[in-house]
Amino acid sequence: xxxxxxxxxxxxxxxxxxxxxxxxxxxxxxxxxxxxxxxxxxxxxxxxxxxxxxxxxxxxxxxxxxxxxxxxxxxxxxxxxxxxxxxxxxxxxxxxxxxxxxxxxxxxxxxxxxxxxxxxxxxxxxxxxxxxxxxxxxxxxxxxxxxxxxxxxxxxxxxxxxxxxxxxxxxxxxxxxxxxxxxxxxxxxxxxxxxxxxxxxxxxxxxxxxxxxxxxxxxxxxxxxxxxxxxxxxxxxxxxxxxxxxxxxxxxxxxxxxxxxxxxxxxxxxxxxxxxxxxxxxxxxxxxxxxxxxxxxxxxxxxxxxxxxxxxxxxxxxxxxxxxxxxxxxxxxxxxxxxxxxxxxxxxxxxxxxxxxxxxxxxxxxxxxxxxxxxxxxxxxxxxxxxxxxxxxxxxxxxxxxxxxxxxxxxxxxxxxxxxxxxxxxxxxxxxxxxxxxxxxxxxxxxxxxxxxxxxxxxxxxxxxxxxxxxxxxxxxxxxxxxxxxxxxxxxxxxxxxxxxxxxxxxxxxxxxxxxxxxxxxxxxxxxxxxxxxxxxxxxxxxxxxxxxxxxxxxxxxxxxxxxxxxxxxxxxxxxxxxxxxxxxxxxxxxxxxxxxxxxxxxxxxxxxxxxxxxxxxxxxxxxxxxxxx
Numbered sequence: 001x002x003x004x005x006x007x008x009x010x011x012x013x014x015x016x017x018x019x020x021x022x023x024x025x026x027x028x029x030x031x032x033x034x035x036x037x038x039x040x041x042x043x044x045x046x047x048x049x050x051x052x053x054x055x056x057x058x059x060x061x062x063x064x065x066x067x068x069x070x071x072x073x074x075x076x077x078x079x080x081x082x083x084x085x086x087x088x089x090x091x092x093x094x095x096x097x098x099x100x101x102x103x104x105x106x107x108x109x110x111x112x113x114x115x116x117x118x119x120x121x122x123x124x125x126x127x128x129x130x131x132x133x134x135x136x137x138x139x140x141x142x143x144x145x146x147x148x149x150x151x152x153x154x155x156x157x158x159x160x161x162x163x164x165x166x167x168x169x170x171x172x173x174x175x176x177x178x179x180x181x182x183x184x185x186x187x188x189x190x191x192x193x194x195x196x197x198x199x200x201x202x203x204x205x206x207x208x209x210x211x212x213x214x215x216x217x218x219x220x221x222x223x224x225x226x227x228x229x230x231x232x233x234x235x236x237x238x239x240x241x242x243x244x245x246x247x248x249x250x251x252x253x254x255x256x257x258x259x260x261x262x263x264x265x266x267x268x269x270x271x272x273x274x275x276x277x278x279x280x281x282x283x284x285x286x287x288x289x290x291x292x293x294x295x296x297x298x299x300x301x302x303x304x305x306x307x308x309x310x311x312x313x314x315x316x317x318x319x320x321x322x323x324x325x326x327x328x329x330x331x332x333x334x335x336x337x338x339x340x341x342x343x344x345x346x347x348x349x350x351x352x353x354x355x356x357x358x359x360x361x362x363x364x365x366x367x368x369x370x371x372x373x374x375x376x377x378x379x380x381x382x383x384x385x386x387x388x389x390x391x392x393x394x395x396x397x398x399x400x401x402x403x404x405x406x407x408x409x410x411x412x413x414x415x416x417x418x419x420x421x422x423x424x425x426x427x428x429x430x431x432x433x434x435x436x437x438x439x440x441x442x443x444x445x446x447x448x449x450x451x452x453x454x455x456x457x458x459x460x461x462x463x464x465x466x467x468x469x470x471x472x473x474x475x476x477x478x479x480x481x482x483x484x485x486x487x488x489x490x491x492x493x494x495x496x497x498x499x500x501x502x503x504x505x506x507x508x509x510x511x512x513x514x515x516x517x518x519x520x521x522x523x524x525x526x527x528x529x530x531x532x533x534x535x536x537x538x539x540x541x542x543x544x545x546x547x548x549x550x551x552x553x554x555x556x557x558x559x560x561x562x563x564x565x566x567x568x569x570x571x572x573x574x575x576x577x578x579x580x581x582x583x584x585x586x587x588x589x590x591x592x593x594x595x596x597x598x599x600x601x602x603x604x605x606x607x608x609x610x611x612x613x614x615x616x617x618x619x620x621x622x623x624x625x626x627x628x629x630x
Contacts, residue, residue, distance in 0.1 A: 105395050106132060110296045125175070130396035131262070131294040133175035139297065141177070141184040145390055147267055148290055148301035150330035153386035154268075162274040163254030164196040166347070168247030170240065171202060171261035172398045176209040178262050180217055183229065185264040187221070194270055195228070196253035200261070202233040203243045239362040239399070239406075240341070248347070248355060257344040259389065264292070266388040273344045273387050276333060281346040282353075282379040284370070286339045287387035294395045304385035306336040308467070310530035311429035313368045313411035315340055318469070320383075333382040337467040338371030342389065353377055354450045357413070359442045363403050365410030372418050375466050377454040408432075413441040417448055420459045424610075425473050429530065431480055431514055433608050471532045475519040478569070479528070480607025481507060482515040484584045485570075487592055494526030494537065494550060502539060502550045504584055504594050517606060521564030521576055525550055538563045539582070541575045541596045548582060548596050570603050 100119045101107050106126040107119070114122060122134035147154070167186050171179060179200070186198055200218075202210060218229045232246050244258045255277055257270075273285050286307060291300040308318035319325075320334040353374060360366045371381050397403060408430050415423035424434050432439070463470055482492040484504070491513045493505040502525050507513065516524040516536075524536040538553040540561035549561065556563045562577040573582040581599035584592045 106295050108295065110135075126294075127396070129173070129175050129178075130394035130398070131175075131178075131392050132297055133177065135297055136175055136177045136181070139177070139181075141181045142188055143181070143264075145264055145266065145290075145299050146301075148299070149266065149268075149388055150304070150385050152329060152331040153272070156272070156331065156386060158271040158275045159278065162194055162271065163278055163346075165190070165194055165255045165257055165270055165274060165344075166196050166199060166251035166253030168199045168201060168244065168251065168256060168258045169261040169263075170243040170247060170258070171200070171205065171210075172237070172243075173205045173207045174210070174261050176207075176213055176217075178392070179210070179214065182259075182261050182263050182265075183217075183221065187225070187228070189265050189267055190270045192225070194274065197227075197251070198229045199247045199250050200229065200231045201243045201247045202231065203239065204234045204237040237399075239360070241356050241358065241360040241366040244366075245356055245358060248350060251347055254347060255344060256347045256350060257342075259342050260391065262292075262392040262394070263342075264390040266290075266390065269387045269389060272384050276382065276384060277344070277346050280380075281349050284339065284350070284374050284379060284381050285333075285344040285384050285387075286336070286342055286381070287344070287389045288383060288385050289340070289342070290388055290390045292390050292392040294393060297392070299390050304330055304334060304383055306334060306383060307338045307340045307367075307371070307381075308336070308469075309338055309368045309371075311425045311470070311473075312530075313365050313407065313414060313426065315367065331386050333384050335466075336371070336381045336383045337375070337470075339367050339381060341367045342391070343367075343370070344387075349379070353379055353454065354447075357417075357447055359413060359444065359447065360410045361442075362406040363397075363399050363410075364407035365414050368411075369414045369418065372414070372459070372462060373451075373456070375462055376418065376459070377451070377456040409439050409441060412437070412439055413444060416441060417444050417451065418459060422459055422463070422472060425530075428473060428476065428479050428516075428528070428608075431509070431511075431608070434610065469531050469533060471530060471534075473528070476516060476528075476610060477519055478517045478567075478606040478609045480515065481509055481513050482525075482604060482606050483507070485603045485605065487584055490584070490592060492525060492594065497526075500549050500551055502548055502594055504592050515606065517565075517567055521566065522553060523565050523567070523573070524553075539565065541578045541580055543578060546595045546597060548594060567604065567606075569609060570605055572599055572602060573604050574599060 097114070098116060099107065100116055101123050104123055104126070106123060110132070111119065111122060118134070122132065125133040167190075169179070169182055183198055186195070200214075215231070218231065221229050230250060232250060234243065234246070238246075247258055248256050255274055257273070269287060273287065276283060276285060288302060288304050290302050292298070293300060302317075304320070305317040306320050307315065309315050315338070318337075320336075324332065324334045354377075356366050357369050360369070374381055400406060411426050411430070412432075415426040419426065427434050427437060463472060484490070487504065489507060490504040491507040491509075492515055493503050494512045495501045495503040495505075497512075505513070511527045514525075514527050516528045518524075522536075523539040525539055526537055529536050535552045535554045537550050538556050538561075540549045540551055540556045540563045542549045542561055549556075551559070551561065553563065562575050564576040565573050565582070566576055567573045574580070575582075575596065578596070579599075580596045581602065582604070583595055583597055583600060583602045585595045585597065587593050
């Protein structure tokens with residue numbers, strides 16, 4: 001694309017030069033005619049003047065001959081190098097450009113026309129930022145993005161006397177052009193009377209572009225709107241939660257919007273948020289995201305959806321409650337169990353309800369904690385479909401190579417403060433023992449005092465009234481790796497996916513080997529779902545052959561597979577219907593296989609057991625089999 005632009009520019013310059021030469025020839029011709037005419041008039045009376053005129057005409061003839069040679073040369077060049085779009089040599093050159101990074105996610109559908117040097121630059125920037133900073137640097141800061149709001153949003157009218165808004169942009173090592181574009185879109189698409197300030201919070205970036213060059217851009221903004229942009233820089237890396245808190249503390253607007261810096265706001269994004277908070281200051285809001293692709297930076301619209309989570313506290317999108325769809329109006333706010341991290345709130349109410357948990361580290365969990373706390377302690381969470389924000393979904397995130405380490409730690413912290421007897425479900429989701437998991441979650445005493453001071457409801461109320469789709473896992477007896485005493489170095493594994501044949505495989509303790517045994521006799525392999533609408537994969541005795549199967553539990557029930565098992569720790573696993581046992585056996589090739597056969601007394605051991613003392617840990621009735629942590 002860039003080479004084509006350069007060639008087109010050269011063709012235009014050549015056309016202008018040709019036009020100038022042609023004009024010169026025409027002008028020269030007209031002068032010659034005047035000189036000839038003047039010469040004929042003077043010839044009869046002034047021979048000397050006539051001679052001088054003839055000399056002038058001779059010189060002009062010579063000039064005309066030289067100019068004609070120049071025109072001829074230009075015509076020959078045009079014949080050798082026609083317009084770029086018709087040049088087969090140029091096309092051939094594009095085809096033979098070597099692809100330096102055929103396996104890079106950046107070049108799967110973008111960058112076919114880049115030279116090798118451009119590919120190197122683009123890939124280096126991609127590895128640095130996790131998105132296409134090469135392309136971002138070449139796009140206008142005020143580029144147009146499509147209006148993807150529900151149709152009725154454009155017709156809505158909002159009060160003139162709305163609250164003012166402080167917009168906080170948090171970042172760590174973003175590309176400079178990305179931050180500039182975020183600032184530009186906020187200024188262009190937020191009414192000046194409502195936009196109190198833009199606060200940049202730098203969580204100790206190492207990118208030098210975000211020092212003087214960003215300051216220069218801020219100064220240029222201040223020529224347009226004096227004092228609009230403020231900049232805060234952490235002197236050490238404190239993580240997302242602390243960056244958001246720094247921005248909130250510095251804000252002075254009536255409402256604070258805490259956003260990522262890799263965003264662009266849509267038209268009329270602020271008004272529906274401010275109008276809703278004007279109606280109810282206790283509601284915490286989130287816009288609807290559109291995805292900006294990390295490779296080509298094109299926008300993919302997202303429909304309105306609730307922000308939710310699983311027991312590991314990973315975020316996910318989910319349908320709204322049925323009453324929202326009954327409205328048949330996609331422009332209406334929808335209740336949501338949580339938020340995705342981008343939030344808009346009454347600045348003072350946000351502080352009254354506890355802002356964010358400053359004990360969270362680096363990344364993850366703080367948004368779920370806020371969602372649970374707001375619902376339990378007197379507020380509510382809503383998604384506003386008429387407010388849309390375009391958000392780059394990075395291929396590579398900053399902070400840590402493996403963010404799960406911090407998400408796990410922060411999830412356990414949330415569970416300890418807010419989830420009461422259901423807190424152990426977070427341990428189960430992360431395959432951690434119920435006690436002595438060895439992870440330091442920090443001091444939670446102040447957060448527990450906050451809960452008491454706000455007179456918050458129990459977590460069971462949240463499950464019953466706000467998030468009934470979350471499965472409380474009430475009848476789980478054991479979870480983790482499942483090992484046969486005959487071969488303790490092998491673990492039960494879900495096997496190849498797609499596929500329906502579980503296997504035994506060298507123990508690695510990742511999710512394909514996570515098993516779950518429930519009191520009704522179902523035995524799941526390969527993970528457990530957090531939601532009632534999801535179906536797990538059940539171990540079954542199909543009733544034919546010697547190998548067990550692994551099927552969606554609902555499908556297994558429809559097919560009348562034998563899917564219920566009796567199991568006690570360090571005992572056999574026997575099917576309740578077929579009476580066959582799950583065992584390991586060596587095949588003719590010398591490899592161990594998982595089989596169902598007549599019971600031979602093989603014993604099994606599951607990694608984590610749930611001790612029963614009545615209805616503890618949110619895990620069911622007193623008469624369940626007594627197990628203990630191993």
